Amino acid sequence: MQNLYTAKNPFMSVWLSAFNSSAGMMRGAWNAEIQRQQQEFIQNWIRMSMQFWMPMLTPPRDRK
Template sequence: MQNPYTAKNPFMSMWLSAANSSAGMMRGAWTAEMHRQQQEFVQNWIKMSMQFWMPMLNPPRDRK
């Protein structure tokens, strides 16, 4: 006799497949947004560091 608790349930399988698909889409959207925010942070950091260090690299010009 087969155990009814270990038998495959087609409705549960369909529900879990739909839930996994939805979770995959949400995970993809979340990862893409995280990547965009990281890129923006790095670009801002590079810009700010260049603004801070570049004036120090240029020697002051002589005034005449």
């Protein structure tokens, strides 16, 4: 006699495959959005740090 708790369920298999496929697409989109936000943060941080430090590195102009 087959144990009902360990028997394969084809409907559950199909449902889990579909869920795993959609979860993979959502995970990919989520990771892409995270990467876009990280790149934007890094670009803003570089721009702000350059705006802060560059005036200090240039010599003062002569007043005439």
